[in-house]
Amino acid sequence: MTTLLTVVALLGLIWALAFHSASAIAWTIVLGAGLITGTLIGAFGWISAPLLWTAFAIFAVIINMGALRRSLITAPIFKLYKKILPQMSDTEREALEAGTVWWDGDLFTGRPDWDKLLSYPAAKLTAEEQAFIDGPTEELCAMLDDWQATHEDYDLPPSVWQFIKDKGFLGMIVPKEYGGLGFSAYGHSQVVVKISTRSGTAAVSVMVPNSLGPGELLIHYGTQAQKDYYLPRLAKGLEIPCFALTAPDAGSDAASMPDVGIVCKEMYEGKETLGLRVTWDKRYITLGPVATILGLAFKCHDPDRLLGGETDLGITCALIPTSHKGVNIGRRHFPLNAAFMNGPNWGKDVFIPMDWVIGGQAMVGQGWRMLMECLAAGRSISLPAQSIAAGKFASMATGAYARVRQQFKTPIGKFEGIEEALARIGGHTYLMDATRTVTAGALDLGEKPSVLSAISKYHLTERMRMVLNDAMDVHGGKGICMGPNNYLGRAYQMIPIAITVEGANILTRSLIIFGQGAIRCHPFVLKEMKAAQADSLADFDNAFWGHIAFTVSNAARALWMGITGARWMDAPACPETKRYYQQMTRFSSAFGLLADVSMFIIGGSLKRKEKLSARLGDILSLLYLSSCALKFYEDRGRLKDELPFLRWALHDSFFRIQVAMDGIIDNFPNRWVAFALKWLVFPRGLTLEQPTDRMGHEVADLLINPTAARARLIHGMYLPKDENDIIGQLEAAMHAVIAAEPIEAKVRAAVKGGRIAARGQAEQFAQAAELSVISETELAQWKRAQALRSAVVHVDDFDQQFKSHIRNEVQETESWQPKVVSM
Numbered sequence: 001m002t003t004l005l006t007v008v009a010l011l012g013l014i015w016a017l018a019f020h021s022a023s024a025i026a027w028t029i030v031l032g033a034g035l036i037t038g039t040l041i042g043a044f045g046w047i048s049a050p051l052l053w054t055a056f057a058i059f060a061v062i063i064n065m066g067a068l069r070r071s072l073i074t075a076p077i078f079k080l081y082k083k084i085l086p087q088m089s090d091t092e093r094e095a096l097e098a099g100t101v102w103w104d105g106d107l108f109t110g111r112p113d114w115d116k117l118l119s120y121p122a123a124k125l126t127a128e129e130q131a132f133i134d135g136p137t138e139e140l141c142a143m144l145d146d147w148q149a150t151h152e153d154y155d156l157p158p159s160v161w162q163f164i165k166d167k168g169f170l171g172m173i174v175p176k177e178y179g180g181l182g183f184s185a186y187g188h189s190q191v192v193v194k195i196s197t198r199s200g201t202a203a204v205s206v207m208v209p210n211s212l213g214p215g216e217l218l219i220h221y222g223t224q225a226q227k228d229y230y231l232p233r234l235a236k237g238l239e240i241p242c243f244a245l246t247a248p249d250a251g252s253d254a255a256s257m258p259d260v261g262i263v264c265k266e267m268y269e270g271k272e273t274l275g276l277r278v279t280w281d282k283r284y285i286t287l288g289p290v291a292t293i294l295g296l297a298f299k300c301h302d303p304d305r306l307l308g309g310e311t312d313l314g315i316t317c318a319l320i321p322t323s324h325k326g327v328n329i330g331r332r333h334f335p336l337n338a339a340f341m342n343g344p345n346w347g348k349d350v351f352i353p354m355d356w357v358i359g360g361q362a363m364v365g366q367g368w369r370m371l372m373e374c375l376a377a378g379r380s381i382s383l384p385a386q387s388i389a390a391g392k393f394a395s396m397a398t399g400a401y402a403r404v405r406q407q408f409k410t411p412i413g414k415f416e417g418i419e420e421a422l423a424r425i426g427g428h429t430y431l432m433d434a435t436r437t438v439t440a441g442a443l444d445l446g447e448k449p450s451v452l453s454a455i456s457k458y459h460l461t462e463r464m465r466m467v468l469n470d471a472m473d474v475h476g477g478k479g480i481c482m483g484p485n486n487y488l489g490r491a492y493q494m495i496p497i498a499i500t501v502e503g504a505n506i507l508t509r510s511l512i513i514f515g516q517g518a519i520r521c522h523p524f525v526l527k528e529m530k531a532a533q534a535d536s537l538a539d540f541d542n543a544f545w546g547h548i549a550f551t552v553s554n555a556a557r558a559l560w561m562g563i564t565g566a567r568w569m570d571a572p573a574c575p576e577t578k579r580y581y582q583q584m585t586r587f588s589s590a591f592g593l594l595a596d597v598s599m600f601i602i603g604g605s606l607k608r609k610e611k612l613s614a615r616l617g618d619i620l621s622l623l624y625l626s627s628c629a630l631k632f633y634e635d636r637g638r639l640k641d642e643l644p645f646l647r648w649a650l651h652d653s654f655f656r657i658q659v660a661m662d663g664i665i666d667n668f669p670n671r672w673v674a675f676a677l678k679w680l681v682f683p684r685g686l687t688l689e690q691p692t693d694r695m696g697h698e699v700a701d702l703l704i705n706p707t708a709a710r711a712r713l714i715h716g717m718y719l720p721k722d723e724n725d726i727i728g729q730l731e732a733a734m735h736a737v738i739a740a741e742p743i744e745a746k747v748r749a750a751v752k753g754g755r756i757a758a759r760g761q762a763e764q765f766a767q768a769a770e771l772s773v774i775s776e777t778e779l780a781q782w783k784r785a786q787a788l789r790s791a792v793v794h795v796d797d798f799d800q801q802f803k804s805h806i807r808n809e810v811q812e813t814e815s816w817q818p819k820v821v822s823m
């Protein structure tokens with residue numbers, strides 16, 4: 001019995017030391033004291049006592065005597081590590097090193113500092129940005145007719161293009177000193193959100209010059225002469241930029257592009273000039289067909305060593321006027337019925353002077369690093385903004401439609417099946433808005449978070465797909481029949497575009513998020529790699545043993561928090577969210593453990609085990625998304641009426657985290673290790689559940705009513721007041737239909753009580769007014785609601801050749817049939 005108690009006490013000590021990441025000296029003193037006590041009270045037998053003391057002595061030497069440890073233990077491990085460390089190409093290394101680490105670093109520690117997260121300032125618009133959104137952006141949205149652009153003109157009208165250029169939409173990121181708007185990331189994002197809720201075509205046309213492309217590259221890497229010439233012209237829309245990276249045989253693996261630029265000297269403008277003879281063949285280039293300057297990525301070779309160094313200089317970016325001799329540009333692709341400009345371009349042996357290289361000769365060969373660094377920021381803005389626009393739009397339109405549309409004499413939004421879809425729309429939209437806002441806030445603090453930008457891009461575009469799928473299902477045939485009154489169809493068609501560009505989603509999930517996250521955000525992995533590169537045993541020793549202690553600590557923490565549900569962990573003192581923070585601390589530790597064990601056991605081939613890497617990436621991503629949701633809730637002042645969105649989003653995310661962790665363990669190649677992991681991570685089994693039906697009902701209820709929480713959720717979208725605009729009509733219909741419900745109740749009661757004998761609905765209401773069951777004003781109110789309802793459920797039809805269609809307008813009074821206007 002004494003022995004058993006001593007062993008339990010020793011294990012308890014080990015667990016406590018590991019849990020608190022105790023120092024080497026603390027480990028030695030506490031374990032030594034425990035062994036002495038056990039020996040003195042005779043708890044160990046004559047075999048176990050020497051064994052335990054020998055083990056303790058080796059352990060004490062390893063952790064306390066650096067020089068001995070390094071030569072006896074670390075050195076052979078270091079040798080092996082250097083042998084198995086996968087060789088990295090320059091482009092891979094540059095991609096990995098691009099950007100900064102922000103909150104993702106904390107999530108990797110197993111001990112996220114929640115107070116630190118909450119202390120980051122919330123993203124805010126300046127007065128100037130707000131004025132731009134309320135002024136020119138509102139005006140632009142009112143000018144846009146997406147059907148006209150996508151079905152009839154296959155382009156934006158010239159007046160819209162001119163407005164976009166004149167008002168500076170193409171120069172939102174260009175600093176003010178160059179004549180641009182100099183907007184913050186959040187301001188830029190809000191503009192894109194608003195335009196995206198009106199027209200995907202217009203949004204993409206505005207997004208691209210402000211995203212990864214010539215503007216961004218010039219701001220960061222351009223020579224002063226390039227900045228002085230191009231930035232004011234880009235800001236005023238005098239130049240339309242595009243950026244060409246993708247080639248037919250180099251899509252996701254863009255760094256393998258066959259496009260080349262050979263360093264040479266040629267006569268240019270009457271002078272012998274140092275430059276490049278460039279040959280390229282690019283495709284899918286947005287704005288390419290109308291671009292006046294072509295940003296071009298190619299591989300630079302200097303066979304005659306005219307630049308005095310290597311012959312293969314690497315990826316290089318140049319700016320080429322599209323009017324330059326030999327540039328072939330102008331043909332169009334047709335991306336899924338969207339009307340933004342997109343097309344191929346090519347050139348053969350086109351001579352360009354060296355000062356057309358972005359950043360000049362000094363930046364030859366630096367193109368990949370430049371692109372990766374710009375991607376680290378740009379990817380956090382445009383596509384997340386477009387995605388949250390879809391979420392806001394789907395929440396507004398689907399909530400309203402589900403209230404207005406009746407089947408079985410009931411608004412469809414009240415059926416439980418529809419509630420499920422509405423709950424997903426509302427919950428995902430809240431999570432997306434939180435992620436987009438918090439990430440934009442980080443960019444405005446000067447961060448360029450490469451891993452978080454990949455997470456935002458992937459998870460927001462995927463959630464855009466989910467919410468639009470649900471929105472389509474709730475709308476039924478209304479979403480399917482195309483025409484100017486179909487406000488969903490084009491957004492639905494455009495989903496795969498956002499999924500594919502700026503890092504196609506399958507690749508981003510499977511390879512990038514965890515692959516890059518594990519190296520950049522982990523507290524020790526990059527240090528180990530750098531130590532190997534520098535061949536420094538001392539640095540490796542520090543990093544390696546720190547890593548081991550970190551893993552052991554995460555194992556102890558994961559187990560304890562798995563058993564206790566993390567109940568006593570520190571968390572911000574907010575009663576309604578405290579448990580969520582605690583659970584996330586548990587997930588962070590368990591994630592740290594799973595990540596480390598995967599890296600230790602699977603090593604470099606984890607890169608090829610994409611299914612495991614993807615699940616690890618999912619956990620990191622969901623931890624980030626959930627952190628953003630909690631911060632968003634705090635930053636907005638803990639608005640209690642938004643709790644249903646937050647709760648749904650967090651329960652859904654936590655359940656997904658559990659599924660991902662379970663998936664890793666179930667598919668882990670070493671079954672013994674898998675068994676241990678299951679026990680450490682899920683000591684009480686899979687206890688987390690999906691959002692309950694009640695939670696879903698609360699979210700759905702917020703969306704089908706004109707609640708303040710719904711208004712805040714959809715805030716930032718373009719919401720026209722005009723009732724002859726389908727969206728204005730839809731919102732008005734929801735309000736009118738709800739206002740008419742008590743009137744309908746009065747008439748129903750009178751019919752049931754036998755006071756009203758008329759059979760048709762219109763006749764019943766007329767009789768109700770005659771009998772003063774309802775007032776004349778109420779009758780008019782009801783008629784208006786009916787007219788709006790009828791207009792909203794109406795879909796377009798066309799003549800047989802699809803040459804003309806009808807557009808419905810609301811009749812104010814007598815009839816509630818839509819007025820048919822031939823177009």
Ligand SMILES: Cc1cc2nc3c(=O)[nH]c(=O)nc-3n(C[C@H](O)[C@H](O)[C@H](O)COP(=O)(O)OP(=O)(O)OC[C@H]3O[C@@H](n4cnc5c(N)ncnc54)[C@H](O)[C@@H]3O)c2cc1C
Nearest residue numbers: 243244245246251252284285286335501502504506507510
């Ligand atoms: C409308 C549109 C606009 C665009 N605009 C531009 C632009 O302005 N400039 C520009 O340079 N490019 C642009 N692109 C190109 C875009 O960036 C590429 O389409 C994208 O990089 C994917 O390349 P791909 O289409 O050749 O697909 P592929 O590379 O052939 O990929 C096909 C599939 O394989 C997956 N995949 C690839 N490798 C892996 C892997 N290792 N593990 C798991 N899955 C993998 C991908 O995720 C994808 O699902 C645009 C594309 C489109 C469609």
